[in-house]
Amino acid sequence: MKNTTIFKRLLRYLKAYRMKVCLVLLSAVISTAFMVLAPFLVGKVTTTLFESIAEGVFYWETLIWLLAGLVVLYLVSQLFSFLQGFGMAKITANVMQTLRREIDEKMHHLKLDYYDTHTHGDILSVITNDVDTINNTISQNLTAVVTQVTTAIGVLVMMLMISPKLSFIPIIMVPLSLLSAAGVMRASEKYYGEQQDLLGKLNGYVEEMYNGQSVVQTFNYQERAKSRFAQLNEALKTSSRKAETTAGAISPITTLVNDLGYVLCAAIGCLWAIAGKIAVGNVQAMLEYTWRFAEPFSAIAGMIGSFGAAVAAGNRIFGLLDAEEEIPDREQCVTPSDHSGRVTFENVKFGYTQDHLLMNGINLTVQPGQKVAVVGPTGAGKTTLINLLMRFYEVNEGAIKVDGVKITDMSRKELRDRFGMVLQDTWLFEGTIGENIGYAKEHMNKEEIVEAARSACAHSFIKTLPGSYDMVLSKGAENISQGERQLLTIARAIASDPEIMILDEATSNVDTHTEVLIQKAMAELMKGRTSFVIAHRLSTIRDADMILYMEDGDIKEVGNHEELMRKNGKYAALYLSQFG
Structure with a gap:
């Protein structure tokens, strides 16, 4: 310049x-x-x-x-x-x-x-x-x-x-x-x-x-x-x-x-x-x-x-x-009347550059309440799929619909209000534990916060901390353990009460006993909700209604555990490499 x-x-x-x-x-x-x-x-x-x-x-x-x-x-x-x-x-x-x-x-x-x-x-x-x-x-x-x-x-x-x-x-x-x-x-x-x-x-x-x-x-x-x-x-x-x-x-x-x-x-x-x-x-x-x-x-x-x-x-x-911004929301955004959590991919194509597409014409329908597992080797594009769904990235061609409405026709606030997300890498801000759990909703009352913590199996350890729900977390929440940080992010997602849950290996940083409790809480939480689970340990997603096996940025196989094992393809090879 x-x-x-x-x-x-x-x-x-x-x-x-x-x-x-x-x-x-x-x-x-x-x-x-x-x-x-x-x-x-x-x-x-x-x-x-x-x-x-x-x-x-x-x-x-x-x-x-x-x-x-x-x-x-x-x-x-x-x-x-x-x-x-x-x-x-x-x-x-x-x-x-x-x-x-x-x-x-x-x-x-x-x-x-x-x-x-x-x-x-x-x-x-x-x-x-x-x-x-x-x-x-x-x-x-x-x-x-x-x-x-x-x-x-x-x-x-x-x-x-x-x-x-x-x-x-x-x-x-x-x-x-x-x-x-x-x-x-x-x-x-x-x-x-x-x-x-x-x-x-x-x-x-x-x-x-x-x-x-x-x-x-x-x-x-x-x-x-x-x-x-x-x-x-x-x-x-x-x-x-x-x-x-x-x-x-x-x-x-x-x-x-x-x-x-x-x-x-x-x-x-x-x-x-x-x-x-x-x-x-x-x-x-x-x-x-x-x-x-x-x-x-x-x-x-x-x-x-x-x-x-x-x-x-x-x-x-x-x-x-002057850096490139997200595409702004439409002036007349559409708000879906349905709140069931149906997700549809229609001929979706995506690539970080136009001349090198990773996804080539994905067609997929996830029914309300279904549990969808996304698996594949590192760098397969699992997180990219979620980023497209959340509209962090824009598709090159095709459309993604949530509850029958294209996500590009909805406001980003409306779209993201329908999602709850728990990532493998935790993020908590400098504030009280109660404020961190109630982050998704303004003026959330104490009872709702405590109930969310109970559902995430976090209430018991929170009560042992000095100040309980009023304890102030340091920058990066360094004054509690990694597992406790993960439990709080799960409680935050539960408190937001979303229609669709996204879990990125959410239990990878907790001990075995706590993992069992969280899996039960998650199973209860996901009832009646559509959920996308990014998993590396395939034992945790055998009960998934749909499994998407991804490789090189594209979906290679779709089906439940039994169907994919009978195909004896890439998913079966990955599963057997862990349990064979």
Whole structure:
């Protein structure tokens, strides 16, 4: 994305506050204008003092008026400077709130494959580091640019009023200083882009290692993990050093060239003052203005590094905001009148890419209340089938219907309200046990939560915990065991009271005794409900009404256990490999 495009998009966020922005910028202009007048009055004070000494008469009244004028200039300048800073702080806070809200809303509409292809740490880096970079650029540099431009224009006008000939020196020196720093500016922007990318990678790696700390230690990977971190950290250090060094070199280069102009202006001004061509106070004012005329350009040049970082951060932020979203729900969604839980696949074709289809024309009808087992080797496409059913992925051709209505004609909320899901990988948030069980429904009462826990065989262990249902789970629920976490996710699914249950090897992380209890609870729960069970242990699904054997992303065999065993095909071979 081009730099100008990124800045245009960032400035669009200020449109909602354009009146306030105009007032802030006006305050900046007024503050700077009054400050620019100060050296002229100081020069008048110097001239008055010089004339008083030369003539032997002290002009008290003139000096008092000039000094009073200076006090008023400084007070007014600082007042408008305060108003500018206060107003810009409020605007920046509102803009950042809007930007973060847009990112949050986008996260809920992104396709599932975005999370598959981006690490959590990299996404978090965009939301935190990159947004903070934009925040700093807008809050610190937007009004600074206006202030510096106003200063340059005001100083130029004052110099031309005092001595057009002496003004020629700083006017020539400033472009020379900018040209001398142009190459460094381009290099700085490049290094800031690399820095933001490496920061995202480093955050992603740290998040990954800390989340898998037990595995890291089990396989004695600590030294290799530290080595990899050191590599990324070294690359980030090198990139940051280059970015800061090049950005830091801009100001010395421009300052050196401008200082040469200052010395030249001082030398010529003094000679002209001795010759009586210019007043002493005007020489002093010209030297002050010469210095100040160079400052805005040096300051803006020094901001290049910050703008370079903002461009890199904006590129990553807008990359997320422009990422492909889920297909939006129809304007007129259909709500099925039937709530039986019938599921139909009609000539369903699906592939992650159009030229490589995994599913080729699946036709399948699951009657209400049936238990469907989905089996097959690892990577066969079992979870993909469930993702299609839940509309996490869109089918390429054909249709999936729930209760006689295409899932694309239903709202996602309506569709997913009909499902309960228990995955092999548990997910619990930081909150009380009761809040986690009642996650699916708003304002679920205590009795419903307890009943769901009883059905999932979780009530007995919950009562032994400190605080019982009010015990607060830590991040990732690390303060309870893996088996207990699994029981809570089962209780959460039961509490949602769905028409269709999806179980992905839901009992794989509990002990044998608890598994028996859960199997009984699940059997009771699945009565009258359609259920899809992804199973690796085939002993748990022999009673399934329908078994789908999947391989290479497609359904190869369909039938119950006895039918598939009589076929003596792939399912039979898989079953015999476990129990033969």
